[in-house]
Amino acid sequence: MSLHQFLLEPITCHAWNRDRTQIAISPNNHEVHIYQKSGNQWVKSHELKEHNGHITGIDWAPKSDRIVTCGADRNAYVWSLKDGVWKPTLVILRINRAATFVKWSPLENKFAVGSGARLISVCYFESDNDWWVSKHIKKPIRSTVLSLDWHPNNVLLAAGSCDFKCRVFSAYIKEVEEKPGPTPWGSKMPFGAVLAEFGGAGGGGWVHSVSFSSSGNRLAWVSHDSTVTVVDGTKGSTPSQLKTEFLPLLSVLFISENSVVAAGHDCYPVLFVYDGTKGSVTFGGKLDVPKQTSQRGISARERFQNLDRRATSSETTEQGLESLHKNSISQISVLEGGKSKCSTFCTTGMDGGMVTWDVKSLESALKDLKIV
Amino acid sequence: MEALQAVLKNPPINTKNQNVKDRAEALMLKVLSAFKSSDIEKAVQSLDKNGVDLLMKYIYKGFEKPSENSSATLLQWHEKALSAGGVGSIVRVLTARKTV
Numbered sequence: 001m002s003l004h005q006f007l008l009e010p011i012t013c014h015a016w017n018r019d020r021t022q023i024a025i026s027p028n029n030h031e032v033h034i035y036q037k038s039g040n041q042w043v044k045s046h047e048l049k050e051h052n053g054h055i056t057g058i059d060w061a062p063k064s065d066r067i068v069t070c071g072a073d074r075n076a077y078v079w080s081l082k083d084g085v086w087k088p089t090l091v092i093l094r095i096n097r098a099a100t101f102v103k104w105s106p107l108e109n110k111f112a113v114g115s116g117a118r119l120i121s122v123c124y125f126e127s128d129n130d131w132w133v134s135k136h137i138k139k140p141i142r143s144t145v146l147s148l149d150w151h152p153n154n155v156l157l158a159a160g161s162c163d164f165k166c167r168v169f170s171a172y173i174k175e176v177e178e179k180p181g182p183t184p185w186g187s188k189m190p191f192g193a194v195l196a197e198f199g200g201a202g203g204g205g206w207v208h209s210v211s212f213s214s215s216g217n218r219l220a221w222v223s224h225d226s227t228v229t230v231v232d233g234t235k236g237s238t239p240s241q242l243k244t245e246f247l248p249l250l251s252v253l254f255i256s257e258n259s260v261v262a263a264g265h266d267c268y269p270v271l272f273v274y275d276g277t278k279g280s281v282t283f284g285g286k287l288d289v290p291k292q293t294s295q296r297g298i299s300a301r302e303r304f305q306n307l308d309r310r311a312t313s314s315e316t317t318e319q320g321l322e323s324l325h326k327n328s329i330s331q332i333s334v335l336e337g338g339k340s341k342c343s344t345f346c347t348t349g350m351d352g353g354m355v356t357w358d359v360k361s362l363e364s365a366l367k368d369l370k371i372v
Numbered sequence: 373m374e375a376l377q378a379v380l381k382n383p384p385i386n387t388k389n390q391n392v393k394d395r396a397e398a399l400m401l402k403v404l405s406a407f408k409s410s411d412i413e414k415a416v417q418s419l420d421k422n423g424v425d426l427l428m429k430y431i432y433k434g435f436e437k438p439s440e441n442s443s444a445t446l447l448q449w450h451e452k453a454l455s456a457g458g459v460g461s462i463v464r465v466l467t468a469r470k471t472v
Contacts, residue, residue, distance in 0.1 A: 040396060204467075205463075205467040224462060224463070224467055225459075225464045225467040225468070226459075226460035226463040227464075242462060243421055243422075243425065243461075244458070244460045245457060245459065245460040245461070246458065246459065246460055247459055247460070247463060248463055289446065344418020
């Protein structure tokens, strides 16, 4: 587990390149900074300044080495590296509100942008006109789209939004790909069709983050009412939900077919295990560096002070945060191993820090932690 | 103890009738104040996750209209329910769109 403090500003979003030697981050302003790893240090190599508003999403396509960024200025830019300089290409999204999230599809021939305009913009490159065209998915989204994830078949797209629902859409674009085969989520997939919709009708909270498993059969999402929900497409459509005891989680990621790592306002990542046979989500463990707590006796004076202040005379020192991150974690990403057998993942947060977590050492450090 | 289980069954979440909600809330308050302080912890342990969430909702509803002695008992219940449900249960009270 290594913590690297980039700056004091929150890191709103980040993206890694293919060999994980460069990271693109946005320090809560209009720019993207690209840092290059040299030894144990991170050196800033590029600054991408084109957006007029805060950058809300960055994604780096590993194979084609292109970066797509989207921002609060309702625009998205696709950046390509030419002669050591990143050159932007504007993408007309045709949205009238800020963009919130962007993700390349697995084959990198299209990308999807979620926005506050209650729609998803799926963009693909039209080589005749040499520019990016966007198509909208509007119905039945009733509020801001907060998060997106692509299914490995390059056609299905999961979207979590502020209308408390998580949906699976088809983003099939006939100009760039052939018809996809049937999947557990459905077989007829015209563009914009809703293949599945989950969510609280009378309850629930904003869906902050969604994630497909590496096979695409399972979908997990986290919501603002402090719940984690996993649904298995092959086993019918009843999602299994776990009401957690923590503060709301902001980001979720599958690290194996059965295990999900999520992190959020509680400043440390948490592991959840989904049991396919029982269809239940259980809390796996808190993934954080165990801190050596100093065992000192509590004096009588402190005991009365605690009683006065907190109505309990126990010694719980919740004065400082004992986690590595000192503020909410906003994003988790896989570093090595892919979503099927992730061995390292990385978190960035509002404290400006980036922490890389090694799954093997976590398993050995926290004894009853099992990543199945 | 059984009174607690009974009053937590079938809460008036879906109704729009404010009268029903007020009566349920008053009944809940009576049951909660009838408990001895030492029994509160056992009662909370006997509830399942959904029951703890529901109890939290009633506790916060009770905070909204304080009467002479209610806040003290509610605070004791709150402490025990918090240790059982964690901050997540409070978040669920705040994000719930249908109030009890």
